[in-house]
Amino acid sequence: MAHDLSRRAVLAAGGALALSAAAGVPASASAIWQSRLVRYDRWGRLAYEQDAEGNRIPDFSHAGYRNGERPIPHVPVVKTIRPIEGDNTAHVQAALDEVAALPRARRGALLLLPGVYPVAGTLYVRASGTVLRGSGDGEDPAGNTIIKATGNNPKDRDVIVAGGAAGGGWTGEVPGTRTDITTDFVQVGAREFAVADPGSLRPGDNIVITHPCTEEWLKAIDYGGHDVGPPWKVGEHPLIYNRYVREVSGNVVKIDVPVFNHLDRALSPSFLYKWDRAGLVTQVGVERLRVDIEYHGDPEQDEDHAYNAIVLLRTEDSWVRDCTMLHFTQAGVATQETTRATVENCRAVDPVSIVTGSRRYNFNTYVYSQQVLFRDCYAYKARHAFVSNGHSTVSGVVFLRGTSEYALNSSEGHRRWSQGLLFDGHKDVDPHYDYTLGLYNRGRYGTSHGWSAAHSVAWNCDVSTSRLIVQKPPTAQNYAIGCHGTITGDGPFAQPAGYIEGANQPGLLPPSLYQAQLLDRLRP
Structure with missing residues (x-):
C-alpha cells in the first residue's frame, strides 16, 4: 500500500523532492507516493520493511567504481599515438605495453588520436592504472577513434580486454584463513x-x-x-x-x-x-572510442567475426565510458570476475548474429560479476539488452536509466539464481517481443535456467508497450515497484507472482532507488 508523504518528510529527505522533479515526477506533494517497503522516515532516512520470511529490499548503493563513493578519475595522458597503415594490433599493443612498463605511479592513459585503427587481433589493457582512451566514439574518423575489428582469427575473439586472465573465480584461498x-x-x-x-x-x-x-x-x-x-x-x-x-x-x-x-x-x-587476489588488475578503463566489428553478409546470419567488443576481466575498480560498440555477436560490454565496475554512457547497437541463444546480450554480466553499475546506457536490437548471464556468482548489479530499443527478447536475470539485480528507471522503446523485462522463472529454457533472479527489483521502469514479469522464488522475493506497463506474475512458467506495488501510478518517491540509497549511505 502506498503511503502519503508529508511536507516535513519531503524536506527531511535531503532534496528527494527535487530529485523527483528532475526525473519527471510531478512536483505536487499530493501526487507523490512511497513504497511500503522502502520509504523515508521522519528523520529523512530510508526505512525498510520485511515480510514474514525475512525478505526485504537490499541496499544496492555499493555498485560501481569504488562502490559509488568516488567519481571515475580522469587519468592523465602519458602516451599518444595515431593509426598506421594495415593491421594496428601490434602497434596499439606495443604502446599499451610501454605504458604498462612504467612504474605504477607514473602510468596513465594511452590516447589514440582520431582515425581508423584496423585491428585483426585482441588489444589487452593488462596493467593496473592503465587506460585506453580514444578521441571520441562517433562515426567520423576525422574527429573520432574507430577500432575496426577485422577478420575472425582466432574465432570468436574479444576485441578489447581490460584486466587479467580468467582465473576460475575467487578460489585463491590464503592458507589458515578459512x-x-x-x-x-x-x-x-x-x-x-x-x-x-x-x-x-x-x-x-x-x-x-x-x-x-x-x-x-x-x-x-x-x-x-x-x-x-x-x-x-x-x-x-x-x-x-x-x-x-x-x-x-x-x-x-x-x-x-x-x-x-x-x-x-x-x-x-x-x-x-x-582471498589472495592473484591476477587481479585494478584501476583500468576504456574510454571515448568506437569498436566497429567488420562483418559480411546477412546481419541476422553472419557470425564470421569478433564475438565481444569490450570485456572487463578479473578487475576491481574498472570502467568503460563514452564508447559505442557495433556488430558484435554476443556483447558490446561484458564483465567477468569483476567487482566495483562502472559502464557509463555507452551504446551497444546493431549486433550481427543469428537471433538465438548466447547471442545479442548487449550489456552482459557474466560469471563472478558483483557491484557492477551500468548507467545511462543504450541497447539496440538486443535479445537480452541488460542481463545477468552468470548464475549464482552474480549479484549487486544495477542497471540505472538503461534504454533498450527494438528489443527482441527481455532484459532480465537470465539463469540459475542471480541475486540482487536492480533495474532502476529502465525503459523499453518500440519492443518486438511480448515481454521485455523479467525477474522470473525461466524453467527449461537454455540449460534449465529455472529461477533466474532472486531478491531483485524493478523500480520505476517503463515497459508501457510490453510486459514486465515478476515472480516469487521459494525462500526469496522479487519486486516491481512503481513500474509502468503490464506488470504481471504471469510468465512462461507458472509460479507465484512477486511483489507488485504502484503499477502505472506516477509520482514514486524516490524516483531512483539506487541514487536514494547512495545518498542515504553517504550522509553523515
Whole structure:
C-alpha cells in the first residue's frame, strides 16, 4: 500500500523532492507516493520493511567504481599515438605495453588520436592504472577513434580486454584463513555475522564468502523450479560474495557490502576465507572510442567475426565510458570476475548474429560479476539488452536509466539464481517481443535456467508497450515497484507472482532507488 508523504518528510529527505522533479515526477506533494517497503522516515532516512520470511529490499548503493563513493578519475595522458597503415594490433599493443612498463605511479592513459585503427587481433589493457582512451566514439574518423575489428582469427575473439586472465573465480584461498559463519540466519541485506575463528581477520582484508550448494538448499528452492530438464545438482551453484572486512569485534565480522541472499545454516553451512587476489588488475578503463566489428553478409546470419567488443576481466575498480560498440555477436560490454565496475554512457547497437541463444546480450554480466553499475546506457536490437548471464556468482548489479530499443527478447536475470539485480528507471522503446523485462522463472529454457533472479527489483521502469514479469522464488522475493506497463506474475512458467506495488501510478518517491540509497549511505 502506498503511503502519503508529508511536507516535513519531503524536506527531511535531503532534496528527494527535487530529485523527483528532475526525473519527471510531478512536483505536487499530493501526487507523490512511497513504497511500503522502502520509504523515508521522519528523520529523512530510508526505512525498510520485511515480510514474514525475512525478505526485504537490499541496499544496492555499493555498485560501481569504488562502490559509488568516488567519481571515475580522469587519468592523465602519458602516451599518444595515431593509426598506421594495415593491421594496428601490434602497434596499439606495443604502446599499451610501454605504458604498462612504467612504474605504477607514473602510468596513465594511452590516447589514440582520431582515425581508423584496423585491428585483426585482441588489444589487452593488462596493467593496473592503465587506460585506453580514444578521441571520441562517433562515426567520423576525422574527429573520432574507430577500432575496426577485422577478420575472425582466432574465432570468436574479444576485441578489447581490460584486466587479467580468467582465473576460475575467487578460489585463491590464503592458507589458515578459512572459518565458518556461525550465525544461524544471516538475512538478505545484512552486513555482519559471527564466525567461529576471527583470529586471522583484519579490517581491510579481501574475503570470499561461500554458501555451498547443498541438497537441503536445492530442496528448499525446488531444485531450480522446473519440471522438465535436468534439476540443478549439489555443488553446481554456490552463493559466493567478494567482500572486504570493515570491522572485527570479538567473533562478529562486519563487511563492506551486504549479502544478497539469506545465508541459512539450516540449509547450508557458510564459510569465508581471505582471498589472495592473484591476477587481479585494478584501476583500468576504456574510454571515448568506437569498436566497429567488420562483418559480411546477412546481419541476422553472419557470425564470421569478433564475438565481444569490450570485456572487463578479473578487475576491481574498472570502467568503460563514452564508447559505442557495433556488430558484435554476443556483447558490446561484458564483465567477468569483476567487482566495483562502472559502464557509463555507452551504446551497444546493431549486433550481427543469428537471433538465438548466447547471442545479442548487449550489456552482459557474466560469471563472478558483483557491484557492477551500468548507467545511462543504450541497447539496440538486443535479445537480452541488460542481463545477468552468470548464475549464482552474480549479484549487486544495477542497471540505472538503461534504454533498450527494438528489443527482441527481455532484459532480465537470465539463469540459475542471480541475486540482487536492480533495474532502476529502465525503459523499453518500440519492443518486438511480448515481454521485455523479467525477474522470473525461466524453467527449461537454455540449460534449465529455472529461477533466474532472486531478491531483485524493478523500480520505476517503463515497459508501457510490453510486459514486465515478476515472480516469487521459494525462500526469496522479487519486486516491481512503481513500474509502468503490464506488470504481471504471469510468465512462461507458472509460479507465484512477486511483489507488485504502484503499477502505472506516477509520482514514486524516490524516483531512483539506487541514487536514494547512495545518498542515504553517504550522509553523515
